[in-house]
Amino acid sequence: MRYFLELAYFGKAYHGWQRQPDAASVQEVAENALSTLLQKKIEIVGAGRTDAGVHASQLYAHFDVEEKLPENMIFRINSLLPKDIAAVELFEVQPEAHARFDATARSYEYHIVQKKNVFQINTAYWVKKDLDVEKMNEGAKILLEYKNFKCFSRSRTDVRTYNCEISHAYWEKTTSGLVFHIKADRFLRNMVRAIVGTLLEIGLGKMHVQEMHTIIQSESRSEAGASVPAHGLFLTKIEYPKSIFN
Incomplete structure:
Protein backbone atom coordinates (compact mmCIF):
# COMPACT_ATOMS: atom_id res chain seq x y z
CA MET A 1 0.00 0.00 0.00
CA ALA A 103 0.46 17.39 -8.12
CA THR A 104 -1.78 19.93 -9.86
CA ALA A 105 -0.32 23.11 -8.34
CA ARG A 106 2.59 24.32 -6.26
CA SER A 107 2.89 27.58 -4.33
CA TYR A 108 5.98 29.46 -3.20
CA GLU A 109 6.68 32.53 -1.11
CA TYR A 110 9.78 34.70 -1.15
CA HIS A 111 10.35 36.84 1.94
CA ILE A 112 12.12 40.20 1.98
CA VAL A 113 12.88 42.46 4.94
CA GLN A 114 13.65 46.15 4.45
CA LYS A 115 15.28 46.82 7.78
CA LYS A 116 17.79 44.73 9.66
CA ASN A 117 16.02 41.94 11.52
CA VAL A 118 18.23 39.57 13.49
CA PHE A 119 15.38 37.08 13.86
CA GLN A 120 14.96 36.64 10.09
CA ILE A 121 18.58 36.41 8.96
CA ASN A 122 18.01 32.83 7.76
CA THR A 123 14.46 33.21 6.46
CA ALA A 124 14.34 36.53 4.60
CA TYR A 125 16.53 38.52 2.21
CA TRP A 126 17.50 41.98 3.46
CA VAL A 127 17.04 44.62 0.75
CA LYS A 128 18.29 47.94 2.10
CA LYS A 129 17.11 50.27 -0.67
CA ASP A 130 13.56 51.49 -1.22
CA LEU A 131 11.43 49.45 -3.61
CA ASP A 132 8.58 50.51 -5.88
CA VAL A 133 6.13 47.75 -5.02
CA GLU A 134 3.47 49.00 -7.41
CA LYS A 135 5.81 48.60 -10.38
CA MET A 136 6.97 45.22 -9.09
CA ASN A 137 3.35 44.07 -9.09
CA GLU A 138 2.91 45.40 -12.63
CA GLY A 139 5.88 43.29 -13.65
CA ALA A 140 4.48 40.26 -11.83
CA LYS A 141 1.19 40.55 -13.76
CA ILE A 142 3.07 40.24 -17.04
CA LEU A 143 4.08 36.71 -16.03
CA LEU A 144 0.44 35.63 -16.40
CA GLU A 145 0.55 36.47 -20.11
CA TYR A 146 3.19 33.82 -20.89
CA LYS A 147 3.81 30.08 -20.62
CA ASN A 148 7.46 29.64 -21.70
CA PHE A 149 9.81 30.69 -18.89
CA LYS A 150 13.15 29.45 -20.21
CA CYS A 151 14.67 32.86 -19.37
CA PHE A 152 14.20 32.13 -15.65
CA SER A 153 15.52 28.56 -15.74
CA ARG A 154 19.01 27.28 -15.03
CA SER A 155 20.96 26.93 -18.26
CA ARG A 156 21.91 23.30 -17.72
CA THR A 157 18.76 21.34 -17.09
CA ASP A 158 17.18 18.19 -18.51
CA VAL A 159 13.55 19.33 -18.70
CA ARG A 160 11.50 18.50 -21.80
CA THR A 161 9.56 21.76 -21.75
CA TYR A 162 9.95 25.22 -20.26
CA ASN A 163 6.20 25.81 -20.20
CA CYS A 164 4.52 26.56 -16.86
CA GLU A 165 0.97 27.71 -16.16
CA ILE A 166 1.24 30.52 -13.59
CA SER A 167 -2.13 31.20 -11.95
CA HIS A 168 -1.10 34.08 -9.68
CA ALA A 169 1.97 36.17 -8.90
CA TYR A 170 1.95 39.23 -6.64
CA TRP A 171 3.76 41.13 -3.89
CA GLU A 172 2.23 41.66 -0.45
CA LYS A 173 3.42 44.28 2.01
CA THR A 174 4.05 43.05 5.56
CA THR A 175 5.02 44.75 8.82
CA SER A 176 8.68 43.90 8.24
CA GLY A 177 8.93 44.01 4.45
CA LEU A 178 7.46 42.13 1.50
CA VAL A 179 6.34 38.65 0.51
CA PHE A 180 6.16 37.50 -3.10
CA HIS A 181 3.45 34.90 -3.74
CA ILE A 182 3.45 32.71 -6.83
CA LYS A 183 1.44 29.63 -7.83
CA ALA A 184 1.80 27.42 -10.92
CA ASP A 185 1.23 23.90 -12.11
CA ARG A 186 5.01 23.36 -12.18
CA PHE A 187 8.25 25.30 -11.74
CA LEU A 188 11.64 25.16 -13.40
CA ARG A 189 14.85 24.94 -11.38
CA ASN A 190 15.80 28.34 -9.97
CA MET A 191 12.69 29.88 -11.57
CA VAL A 192 11.20 31.65 -8.55
CA ARG A 193 14.52 33.10 -7.40
CA ALA A 194 15.25 34.39 -10.90
CA ILE A 195 11.78 35.95 -11.19
CA VAL A 196 12.17 37.67 -7.82
CA GLY A 197 15.61 38.96 -8.78
CA THR A 198 14.20 40.42 -12.00
CA LEU A 199 11.26 42.04 -10.23
CA LEU A 200 13.66 43.59 -7.71
CA GLU A 201 15.50 45.20 -10.63
CA ILE A 202 12.19 46.82 -11.56
CA GLY A 203 11.53 47.85 -7.96
CA LEU A 204 14.96 49.45 -7.68
CA GLY A 205 14.44 51.44 -10.90
CA LYS A 206 17.16 49.57 -12.78
CA MET A 207 14.70 48.10 -15.24
CA HIS A 208 11.41 49.26 -16.78
CA VAL A 209 8.26 47.20 -16.26
CA GLN A 210 7.79 46.61 -19.98
CA GLU A 211 11.23 45.03 -20.21
CA MET A 212 9.66 41.91 -18.69
CA HIS A 213 8.14 41.19 -22.10
CA THR A 214 11.53 41.41 -23.81
CA ILE A 215 13.19 39.21 -21.18
CA ILE A 216 10.57 36.45 -21.37
CA GLN A 217 10.44 36.52 -25.16
CA SER A 218 14.23 36.28 -25.37
CA GLU A 219 14.21 32.82 -23.70
CA SER A 220 17.72 33.72 -22.47
CA ARG A 221 18.74 33.43 -18.82
CA SER A 222 21.35 36.15 -19.30
CA GLU A 223 18.63 38.71 -20.04
CA ALA A 224 16.87 38.25 -16.68
CA GLY A 225 17.99 39.54 -13.28
CA ALA A 226 20.32 37.74 -10.90
CA SER A 227 18.85 35.05 -8.67
CA VAL A 228 18.12 36.12 -5.11
CA PRO A 229 19.56 34.10 -2.18
CA ALA A 230 17.91 30.77 -1.37
CA HIS A 231 17.22 31.44 2.31
CA GLY A 232 14.22 33.70 1.61
CA LEU A 233 12.34 31.06 -0.40
CA PHE A 234 9.64 28.76 0.96
CA LEU A 235 7.67 26.00 -0.76
CA THR A 236 4.32 26.57 0.96
CA LYS A 237 1.65 24.38 -0.63
CA ILE A 238 1.18 21.45 -3.00
CA GLU A 239 -2.26 20.56 -4.34
CA TYR A 240 -3.61 17.22 -5.55
CA PRO A 241 -6.88 15.94 -7.06
CA LYS A 242 -9.27 14.35 -4.55
CA SER A 243 -9.30 11.17 -6.60
CA ILE A 244 -5.90 9.99 -5.28
CA PHE A 245 -7.06 9.90 -1.66
CA ASN A 246 -8.75 6.93 -0.03
Whole structure:
Protein backbone atom coordinates (compact mmCIF):
# COMPACT_ATOMS: atom_id res chain seq x y z
CA MET A 1 0.00 0.00 0.00
CA ARG A 2 1.07 3.56 -0.70
CA TYR A 3 1.37 6.41 1.79
CA PHE A 4 1.81 10.15 1.43
CA LEU A 5 4.04 11.76 4.05
CA GLU A 6 3.73 15.51 4.58
CA LEU A 7 6.99 17.15 5.66
CA ALA A 8 8.15 20.61 6.68
CA TYR A 9 11.79 21.62 6.92
CA PHE A 10 14.22 24.45 7.54
CA GLY A 11 16.62 24.15 4.64
CA LYS A 12 19.80 25.84 5.83
CA ALA A 13 21.69 22.65 6.70
CA TYR A 14 20.72 20.75 3.55
CA HIS A 15 21.87 20.68 -0.04
CA GLY A 16 18.28 20.66 -1.19
CA TRP A 17 15.64 17.93 -1.19
CA GLN A 18 17.19 15.35 -3.49
CA ARG A 19 19.54 12.65 -2.23
CA GLN A 20 23.17 13.28 -3.28
CA PRO A 21 26.32 11.20 -2.81
CA ASP A 22 28.46 13.75 -0.95
CA ALA A 23 26.00 16.21 0.65
CA ALA A 24 23.23 16.13 3.23
CA SER A 25 19.71 16.17 1.78
CA VAL A 26 16.21 16.15 3.25
CA GLN A 27 15.28 13.07 1.23
CA GLU A 28 18.18 11.07 2.65
CA VAL A 29 17.35 12.00 6.25
CA ALA A 30 13.66 11.14 5.82
CA GLU A 31 14.45 7.83 4.09
CA ASN A 32 16.88 6.86 6.84
CA ALA A 33 14.28 7.56 9.53
CA LEU A 34 11.61 5.49 7.79
CA SER A 35 14.05 2.66 7.04
CA THR A 36 15.08 2.51 10.70
CA LEU A 37 11.48 2.43 11.90
CA LEU A 38 10.27 -0.17 9.40
CA GLN A 39 13.50 -2.20 9.55
CA LYS A 40 13.91 -2.33 5.79
CA LYS A 41 15.09 -0.01 3.05
CA ILE A 42 12.46 2.63 2.22
CA GLU A 43 12.74 4.91 -0.77
CA ILE A 44 10.54 7.98 -0.99
CA VAL A 45 9.54 10.09 -3.99
CA GLY A 46 9.11 13.81 -3.36
CA ALA A 47 6.71 16.22 -5.01
CA GLY A 48 9.64 18.22 -6.36
CA ARG A 49 13.17 19.39 -5.70
CA THR A 50 14.02 22.37 -3.56
CA ASP A 51 17.49 23.84 -4.01
CA ALA A 52 20.16 24.09 -1.33
CA GLY A 53 19.06 26.35 1.51
CA VAL A 54 15.41 26.58 0.43
CA HIS A 55 12.76 25.88 3.08
CA ALA A 56 9.43 24.07 2.87
CA SER A 57 6.38 24.49 5.06
CA GLN A 58 4.67 21.76 3.03
CA LEU A 59 6.18 19.05 0.87
CA TYR A 60 4.66 15.64 0.15
CA ALA A 61 6.51 12.42 -0.58
CA HIS A 62 5.18 8.93 -1.22
CA PHE A 63 6.48 5.49 -0.29
CA ASP A 64 5.22 1.91 -0.34
CA VAL A 65 4.84 -0.64 2.46
CA GLU A 66 3.28 -4.09 2.66
CA GLU A 67 1.27 -3.62 5.87
CA LYS A 68 -0.88 -0.84 7.30
CA LEU A 69 1.12 1.56 9.45
CA PRO A 70 0.24 2.21 13.12
CA GLU A 71 -1.60 5.38 14.19
CA ASN A 72 1.38 6.67 16.18
CA MET A 73 3.68 6.61 13.17
CA ILE A 74 4.03 10.41 12.94
CA PHE A 75 5.24 10.56 16.55
CA ARG A 76 7.71 7.76 15.88
CA ILE A 77 9.05 9.36 12.70
CA ASN A 78 9.54 12.71 14.44
CA SER A 79 11.45 11.03 17.23
CA LEU A 80 14.11 10.07 14.68
CA LEU A 81 14.12 13.21 12.56
CA PRO A 82 16.42 16.14 13.42
CA LYS A 83 14.98 19.34 14.83
CA ASP A 84 14.94 21.08 11.44
CA ILE A 85 12.72 18.47 9.71
CA ALA A 86 9.17 17.63 10.85
CA ALA A 87 6.72 14.95 9.80
CA VAL A 88 3.32 16.68 9.75
CA GLU A 89 0.85 14.11 8.47
CA LEU A 90 0.77 10.57 7.10
CA PHE A 91 -2.12 9.05 5.14
CA GLU A 92 -2.87 6.20 2.80
CA VAL A 93 -3.56 7.01 -0.86
CA GLN A 94 -4.52 5.11 -4.01
CA PRO A 95 -1.83 2.59 -5.08
CA GLU A 96 -1.00 4.53 -8.25
CA ALA A 97 -0.91 7.98 -6.60
CA HIS A 98 2.34 9.83 -7.28
CA ALA A 99 3.61 12.71 -5.14
CA ARG A 100 5.30 14.42 -8.06
CA PHE A 101 3.29 13.63 -11.18
CA ASP A 102 -0.18 13.93 -9.60
CA ALA A 103 0.46 17.39 -8.12
CA THR A 104 -1.78 19.93 -9.86
CA ALA A 105 -0.32 23.11 -8.34
CA ARG A 106 2.59 24.32 -6.26
CA SER A 107 2.89 27.58 -4.33
CA TYR A 108 5.98 29.46 -3.20
CA GLU A 109 6.68 32.53 -1.11
CA TYR A 110 9.78 34.70 -1.15
CA HIS A 111 10.35 36.84 1.94
CA ILE A 112 12.12 40.20 1.98
CA VAL A 113 12.88 42.46 4.94
CA GLN A 114 13.65 46.15 4.45
CA LYS A 115 15.28 46.82 7.78
CA LYS A 116 17.79 44.73 9.66
CA ASN A 117 16.02 41.94 11.52
CA VAL A 118 18.23 39.57 13.49
CA PHE A 119 15.38 37.08 13.86
CA GLN A 120 14.96 36.64 10.09
CA ILE A 121 18.58 36.41 8.96
CA ASN A 122 18.01 32.83 7.76
CA THR A 123 14.46 33.21 6.46
CA ALA A 124 14.34 36.53 4.60
CA TYR A 125 16.53 38.52 2.21
CA TRP A 126 17.50 41.98 3.46
CA VAL A 127 17.04 44.62 0.75
CA LYS A 128 18.29 47.94 2.10
CA LYS A 129 17.11 50.27 -0.67
CA ASP A 130 13.56 51.49 -1.22
CA LEU A 131 11.43 49.45 -3.61
CA ASP A 132 8.58 50.51 -5.88
CA VAL A 133 6.13 47.75 -5.02
CA GLU A 134 3.47 49.00 -7.41
CA LYS A 135 5.81 48.60 -10.38
CA MET A 136 6.97 45.22 -9.09
CA ASN A 137 3.35 44.07 -9.09
CA GLU A 138 2.91 45.40 -12.63
CA GLY A 139 5.88 43.29 -13.65
CA ALA A 140 4.48 40.26 -11.83
CA LYS A 141 1.19 40.55 -13.76
CA ILE A 142 3.07 40.24 -17.04
CA LEU A 143 4.08 36.71 -16.03
CA LEU A 144 0.44 35.63 -16.40
CA GLU A 145 0.55 36.47 -20.11
CA TYR A 146 3.19 33.82 -20.89
CA LYS A 147 3.81 30.08 -20.62
CA ASN A 148 7.46 29.64 -21.70
CA PHE A 149 9.81 30.69 -18.89
CA LYS A 150 13.15 29.45 -20.21
CA CYS A 151 14.67 32.86 -19.37
CA PHE A 152 14.20 32.13 -15.65
CA SER A 153 15.52 28.56 -15.74
CA ARG A 154 19.01 27.28 -15.03
CA SER A 155 20.96 26.93 -18.26
CA ARG A 156 21.91 23.30 -17.72
CA THR A 157 18.76 21.34 -17.09
CA ASP A 158 17.18 18.19 -18.51
CA VAL A 159 13.55 19.33 -18.70
CA ARG A 160 11.50 18.50 -21.80
CA THR A 161 9.56 21.76 -21.75
CA TYR A 162 9.95 25.22 -20.26
CA ASN A 163 6.20 25.81 -20.20
CA CYS A 164 4.52 26.56 -16.86
CA GLU A 165 0.97 27.71 -16.16
CA ILE A 166 1.24 30.52 -13.59
CA SER A 167 -2.13 31.20 -11.95
CA HIS A 168 -1.10 34.08 -9.68
CA ALA A 169 1.97 36.17 -8.90
CA TYR A 170 1.95 39.23 -6.64
CA TRP A 171 3.76 41.13 -3.89
CA GLU A 172 2.23 41.66 -0.45
CA LYS A 173 3.42 44.28 2.01
CA THR A 174 4.05 43.05 5.56
CA THR A 175 5.02 44.75 8.82
CA SER A 176 8.68 43.90 8.24
CA GLY A 177 8.93 44.01 4.45
CA LEU A 178 7.46 42.13 1.50
CA VAL A 179 6.34 38.65 0.51
CA PHE A 180 6.16 37.50 -3.10
CA HIS A 181 3.45 34.90 -3.74
CA ILE A 182 3.45 32.71 -6.83
CA LYS A 183 1.44 29.63 -7.83
CA ALA A 184 1.80 27.42 -10.92
CA ASP A 185 1.23 23.90 -12.11
CA ARG A 186 5.01 23.36 -12.18
CA PHE A 187 8.25 25.30 -11.74
CA LEU A 188 11.64 25.16 -13.40
CA ARG A 189 14.85 24.94 -11.38
CA ASN A 190 15.80 28.34 -9.97
CA MET A 191 12.69 29.88 -11.57
CA VAL A 192 11.20 31.65 -8.55
CA ARG A 193 14.52 33.10 -7.40
CA ALA A 194 15.25 34.39 -10.90
CA ILE A 195 11.78 35.95 -11.19
CA VAL A 196 12.17 37.67 -7.82
CA GLY A 197 15.61 38.96 -8.78
CA THR A 198 14.20 40.42 -12.00
CA LEU A 199 11.26 42.04 -10.23
CA LEU A 200 13.66 43.59 -7.71
CA GLU A 201 15.50 45.20 -10.63
CA ILE A 202 12.19 46.82 -11.56
CA GLY A 203 11.53 47.85 -7.96
CA LEU A 204 14.96 49.45 -7.68
CA GLY A 205 14.44 51.44 -10.90
CA LYS A 206 17.16 49.57 -12.78
CA MET A 207 14.70 48.10 -15.24
CA HIS A 208 11.41 49.26 -16.78
CA VAL A 209 8.26 47.20 -16.26
CA GLN A 210 7.79 46.61 -19.98
CA GLU A 211 11.23 45.03 -20.21
CA MET A 212 9.66 41.91 -18.69
CA HIS A 213 8.14 41.19 -22.10
CA THR A 214 11.53 41.41 -23.81
CA ILE A 215 13.19 39.21 -21.18
CA ILE A 216 10.57 36.45 -21.37
CA GLN A 217 10.44 36.52 -25.16
CA SER A 218 14.23 36.28 -25.37
CA GLU A 219 14.21 32.82 -23.70
CA SER A 220 17.72 33.72 -22.47
CA ARG A 221 18.74 33.43 -18.82
CA SER A 222 21.35 36.15 -19.30
CA GLU A 223 18.63 38.71 -20.04
CA ALA A 224 16.87 38.25 -16.68
CA GLY A 225 17.99 39.54 -13.28
CA ALA A 226 20.32 37.74 -10.90
CA SER A 227 18.85 35.05 -8.67
CA VAL A 228 18.12 36.12 -5.11
CA PRO A 229 19.56 34.10 -2.18
CA ALA A 230 17.91 30.77 -1.37
CA HIS A 231 17.22 31.44 2.31
CA GLY A 232 14.22 33.70 1.61
CA LEU A 233 12.34 31.06 -0.40
CA PHE A 234 9.64 28.76 0.96
CA LEU A 235 7.67 26.00 -0.76
CA THR A 236 4.32 26.57 0.96
CA LYS A 237 1.65 24.38 -0.63
CA ILE A 238 1.18 21.45 -3.00
CA GLU A 239 -2.26 20.56 -4.34
CA TYR A 240 -3.61 17.22 -5.55
CA PRO A 241 -6.88 15.94 -7.06
CA LYS A 242 -9.27 14.35 -4.55
CA SER A 243 -9.30 11.17 -6.60
CA ILE A 244 -5.90 9.99 -5.28
CA PHE A 245 -7.06 9.90 -1.66
CA ASN A 246 -8.75 6.93 -0.03
